Amino acid sequence: MSLAAGIDVGGTKCLGVVIDDSGNVVREVRKPTPTADQLVATLASIVHELGEHTSVGLGVPGLISREGVIRSSPNMITAIEFPVRDQLAHALGETVWCDNDATCAALAEWQRGAGVGSRDMWMVTLGTGIGGGLVSGGALQHGAHGHAGEVGHMVVQADGHVCPCGQRGCWERYASGAGLSYLAGGIAGEAVIDRARSGDVPSIKVLDEFCTWVALGLANIANMSDPDTIVIGGGVMENADILLPRVQERFATMLYAPSHRVHPVLKSAHLGERAGAIGAALLHLHD
Numbered sequence: 651m652s653l654a655a656g657i658d659v660g661g662t663k664c665l666g667v668v669i670d671d672s673g674n675v676v677r678e679v680r681k682p683t684p685t686a687d688q689l690v691a692t693l694a695s696i697v698h699e700l701g702e703h704t705s706v707g708l709g710v711p712g713l714i715s716r717e718g719v720i721r722s723s724p725n726m727i728t729a730i731e732f733p734v735r736d737q738l739a740h741a742l743g744e745t746v747w748c749d750n751d752a753t754c755a756a757l758a759e760w761q762r763g764a765g766v767g768s769r770d771m772w773m774v775t776l777g778t779g780i781g782g783g784l785v786s787g788g789a790l791q792h793g794a795h796g797h798a799g800e801v802g803h804m805v806v807q808a809d810g811h812v813c814p815c816g817q818r819g820c821w822e823r824y825a826s827g828a829g830l831s832y833l834a835g836g837i838a839g840e841a842v843i844d845r846a847r848s849g850d851v852p853s854i855k856v857l858d859e860f861c862t863w864v865a866l867g868l869a870n871i872a873n874m875s876d877p878d879t880i881v882i883g884g885g886v887m888e889n890a891d892i893l894l895p896r897v898q899e900r901f902a903t904m905l906y907a908p909s910h911r912v913h914p915v916l917k918s919a920h921l922g923e924r925a926g927a928i929g930a931a932l933l934h935l936h937d
């Protein structure tokens with residue numbers, strides 16, 4: 651039996667897991683995400699605490715090269731041109747696999763979650779920002795330089811709301827958790843959803859607008875690559891019961907030639923906050 655270790659480096663915490671051959675999480679370790687200069691030491695200590703394992707994978711936010719170099723990472727502003735994979739491999743004395751965190755989450759949902767059985771799948775993660783990863787023709791996609799799937803920064807409104815990436819009108823400014831709060835004039839996304847649930851009409855209007863933005867981006871993705879399944883995850887989707895039907899309804903009208911095609915199935919993610927770490931653990935099988 652193999653025991654694969656995977657670590658997801660998040661904005662606030664690093665989550666490490668060990669999974670067995672069936673994908674069950676058998677051990678788990680969490681530590682706060684340190685500054686870039688302490689990152690390798692923290693990751694090495696997580697691997698040691700995870701104990702017995704047969705491989706190590708790492709999921710990191712931002713632009714990660716195919717060689718495991720962090721080109722630029724929004725949550726670790728000092729981590730630029732940082733060879734995290736090789737430094738961790740050196741510290742551990744073993745091979746390390748490394749990819750973008752959203753790509754890892756897509757891999758996990760495809761192999762062990764809502765996307766099992768799909769050949770052409772997208773996963774989008776609606777969190778503070780929006781992450782994306784894709785499977786095409788039955789293979790995890792990386793792009794020529796490792797940067798495929800960054801759909802959070804496709805521009806959906808020219809001269810729109812400013813994004814931390816430097817562009818204006820990125821999809822994640824409207825369709826992420828932060829986007830929901832922006833559309834509500836600064837009210838926290840959770841509060842907007844709670845108010846909408848209790849019938850507050852202005853909050854329902856904000857929720858409808860939010861779901862239109864989510865659907866618009868998903869329709870762009872579907873028009874571009876014709877997936878059979880789009881898995882939607884992230885903290886926002888803890889309210890899938892109220893969001894997904896609204897998104898589905900709008901998405902169905904925004905597709906190109908909607909009455910003449912098979913529509914992709916929109917599904918809620920199954921693996922929750924562990925998707926990134928589980929996917930990182932599976933990287934050694936899908937490099």
Ligand SMILES: [Zn+2]
Nearest residue numbers: 803813815820
């Ligand atoms: Zn952006």
